[in-house]
Amino acid sequence: MAVIEMHKIRVYAPVSETESLYKILQDFGASALAADVPETTTVGEETDFSTRQKLARLDMATNFLKPYVKGDFLRGAFEGGRAHTSASELAKLASSYDAEEAISDVERLQAALAESDRNKKKYEQELRTIREWVRLELPLNEISETAQTFTLALRGPERIINKFSARAESEMSEAISLQNVSETTILLTALKDARERLEEIVSTSGLEVVKLPNAEHTAAEEMTRVEAALAASVSDHEIIETQITKLAGSEFSNLQKASDLALWEHERNAATQTTARTERLSVITAWIPKRDHASLEKNIYETLSASAIEVLDHGEEKPPTELANNSHTKPFETITRLYGVPAYKDLDPTPQLAPFFFVFFAMCLSDVGYGSTLMLLTGLVLWKYHLEAGTKQLLSLLFIGGFGSFFAGILFGGYLGVDPSSIHPALAKVQVFDPISDPLPVFYLSLALGFIHISYGVFLNLVRQYKLGETKDAILDNGPWLLVFISIALAVLNATGYLSGNLNLFLDNHVSNLFIGLALLLVLTQGRKEKNIFSKLLFGVLSLYNGVGYFADVLSYSRLLALGLATGALGFSINLIAEFVGGATPYIGPLVMAIILFLGHTLNITISVLGAFINSARLQFVEFFSKFSTDTGRVYVPFRKTERNVIILPDPPSSK
């Protein structure tokens, strides 16, 4: 339950076996490549154009076919439509499947579909043009120039056509002939001598000059022909889409697998070509978790004809950070990673934040109905689908959060906004807090949890500094504050009557002296790193101001009360609205009520879960981490087979 110890290793292998070495590293999947270039080695350029081109074509084919794949919507949403496969199936596919034929089919169908789309648009455009001239009885190719005259087909709103006709006839009636074809189209025939003047009138009129098709038929006949062509084009489009759907059904999964195989091959090739090397040796530098070192070493020695591995001293260089937590706290890594992994050798906050996050989330949601719904939904998804590691962790965290909210709901009386005593009197008996009618106890509980959380953060800083070998600073920086926190806790317990005996007597008589003594201790210890006595005292006194900061941090935990209240109040309002609207609606009142309840509570659970998650995380990042975390580290990204289009499952027993 900590940050994993890393080894920086250097592997030497014959140049001819470089790709084999990368295959071992990729299959092993637990080493992060470092960009070191040792002296006396050179680095080549990446020239793996052929695999990159193959990968691009496979990606094009999979992207094109993806919308035509019939599948489970939820599986697509949670698994990203990735194909299920196994290592043995992939190995078989790599040696036997030729994707070229499928890619050629995709390219052919893609071109055919584009051609069909173009034709469809062209015919639709022609139809829009011709439809307005359907009453014209002349063959369209006869609307052309003669030796003396020319003809223009004009279209526009009826009002503008009328205005144009009036003007043209009044100004040049002897040179023109107008034929109204429809309310919005007009055929203008004029003498060529009047062309210049007429074109000026047309251009200022706002009418559009239409170019009619050069057809031997009338507009009506041409329209029939184009309609038939459009219908044929639509039919072609459907046939092509059917063919694409069929191809997607038979080839999509194989293309996905081939695409990932090509990606892995390309990554190996690119790494091989850019590896630092001498004339005969390739030199690869990588970070590997110490626990995996021996296993990888054995793998390399057994596979390559000759190789050597040395462990390097990484000196001041910071290794990448990888976290290791048990199955109970692993889901809480979501919160740590959201903030940024801790620096190498620093404290992994995951197991520390886990119980607090669990309690905070539970208090913010605090509803039996919402908690059980969250558990049910996330549990179903986790059970049914193969999820990516990050998604799996997040849903596991929400499942745990739902579990906590269920029990918090019992303690806080949260039952989908319904009064527990109206459900069953026993529920009211087990209810400990009533945040709506008596919020103060929940307010104090929230502040008490904040106080514990922050005190624990300061304690963790003490542990952290101690582990880093800074024993003196660990004790003097944090010890006095921890004493202050313990004293405050005791004083509050004493004031509220929870203490008795000698401790009670001592605090009753000496509580002021105790805090004056602690203040003096803070003044004497917190400025000790300054150079002279005056600065030491000044900074010691100023350090007392941190107490205000700690107090402000504690107050921030009042959000636990507010979010719990908001969940219950919204649930109550939804029930009220549903009851009112349902009661006022004749005949279908119960149905309307059910719809409002379903939609309202779905909305409330969504908002409340989001609020609970974000605010519980925020209390870790801002109030808790700031007490002991100093830096974030570099994420460990191993060189492995990225499952972009496939999910690799274990081989079924029969194939072994």
Next chain:
Amino acid sequence: MEFFSPEVLVFIGAVLSALFGFIGSTIGMGYAGRAGSAVVAERPELFGRILLMQALPGSQGIYGLVGAFLILNFSGLLGGDVESSLTMAQGMQYLMVGIPIGFSGLLSGMFQGSVAANGISTIAKDDSLTAQAIVLSAMIETWAIFGILIGFILLTAI
């Protein structure tokens, strides 16, 4: 209930506390949300961190809500106690409690949103600076917390 009764003054105090907190958070989250949308369009993998940055100025609304509840609870009006024996002076005191909570929430929410928006730009450039961006933005919230702190102290003094 008369128009200028002590109960009405208490209600005004609760409304000031909640309303200005809500407005501050709305404006602040709006600033951060706009910056976040632009970043998420370019780097969708940062959505989680951006969402967290956008949520930071939401605290003021929460404090406003807590403040309103505390005012109503301390004054004895929570649950509709119409037979309360508040005086006009006490009503005015409860009203004044809402002022620091509400106004510190309004202004700190707006400014925190502005800093959070810049923090989002910082994260877009280098996501290893998330922690620093959160801390810078959270600093401003201190004043909203002090607002609710003084509100609480005033309530215990009435």
